[in-house]
Amino acid sequence: MKRDQGYNTRQKEKLIDYLVRNKEKHTNVQEISIYLAAEGTPVGTATIYRQLDKLVESGTVRKYSFDGKVGACYQYIDKEHECHEHFHLKCLVCGRLIHLDCDHLMSINRHIEEHHGFVIDPSQTVFYGRCADCIRAEAEAEDRS
Amino acid sequence: MKRDQGYNTRQKEKLIDYLVRNKEKHTNVQEISIYLAAEGTPVGTATIYRQLDKLVESGTVRKYSFDGKVGACYQYIDKEHECHEHFHLKCLVCGRLIHLDCDHLMSINRHIEEHHGFVIDPSQTVFYGRCADCIRAEAEAEDRS
DNA sequence: TTGCGTGCAAAGGTTTTGCATGGCA
DNA sequence: TGCCATGCAAAACCTTTGCACGCAA
Numbered sequence A, B: 001m002k003r004d005q006g007y008n009t010r011q012k013e014k015l016i017d018y019l020v021r022n023k024e025k026h027t028n029v030q031e032i033s034i035y036l037a038a039e040g041t042p043v044g045t046a047t048i049y050r051q052l053d054k055l056v057e058s059g060t061v062r063k064y065s066f067d068g069k070v071g072a073c074y075q076y077i078d079k080e081h082e083c084h085e086h087f088h089l090k091c092l093v094c095g096r097l098i099h100l101d102c103d104h105l106m107s108i109n110r111h112i113e114e115h116h117g118f119v120i121d122p123s124q125t126v127f128y129g130r131c132a133d134c135i136r137a138e139a140e141a142e143d144r145s
Numbered sequence C: 001t002t003g004c005g006t007g008c009a010a011a012g013g014t015t016t017t018g019c020a021t022g023g024c025a
Numbered sequence D: 001t002g003c004c005a006t007g008c009a010a011a012a013c014c015t016t017t018g019c020a021c022g023c024a025a
Helices: A010-021 A029-038 A045-057 A103-116 A132-144 B010-021 B029-038 B045-057 B103-116 B132-144
Strands: A061-064 A073-076 A087-091 A097-100 A126-130 B061-064 B073-076 B087-091 B097-100 B126-130
Touching: A010 A029, A010 A045, A010 A073, A029 A045, A045 A061, A045 A073, A097 B103, A103 B097, A103 B103, A126 A132, B010 B029, B010 B045, B010 B073, B029 B045, B045 B061, B126 B132
Parallel strands: A087 A126, B087 B126
Antiparallel strands: A061 A073, A087 A097, B061 B073, B087 B097
């Protein structure tokens, strides 16, 4: 994880500003691009991608991508309020992000380290799936049909 | 999950044949395309995607898609040999993707479902961290400095 | 014969890259 | 001044779609 050593440019500043102000949600390049343009400070797509890459590289931003046509999502990592000790569940249906404090789960960390020689970084890892609400909603939709 | 009701065509047969013979590994559309062409029985890309979609739909094939430039991965589901769904580990340092077949880990699925009402989708979930090689390399770099 | 399957090419969308220019330090 | 950053357009990729033709049942 490298240090952030780049120049401070207007574009970079605006991008980070946007990410910080939206740190509780996911964004994608398209959203960022549209938003910054609307603010009167447009930033080229290529620049957004390049800056984002660096931010991910330096550990400032989290990138995740899953199946779908939306492309990758990005989220600013709030280092002060970041929860390093638990995993996150994200519902693919409603988009809700669930913080999961659970000792049992932390044991998988040890298991993987001991048996697979791999050290998981919980702050970077998100479990994707369906939350209880959406599962119920789907079941009901099933019944109706 | 629908029944497989399509016609039996040469292309479909060849595709399934390839998937079955490579059921212990992941493939992608590009690989399939190149392989089938090399075998003297080329199949159009569009057809591969369309057939694959149906196979995923009918539960014959598993599709994984996540971060990376490789596109989605596909794997035949060997129903008789109870080939498990598995998780993926991705090294944040070297970028390597590790396929993790491990019963112990699948149990976390059950745990989360039972205790947290959340159903994880392993095909969309990737554990991020550091692989054994990179941990060793980092330790050595540490020593040197 | 009917209608699904196929192949090609074109389109769509996301991300990357080449290159000349601009701007930070 | 020396480099890195930026923008634009083009390219690269993966995947989907339209359409005419082929082929299984």
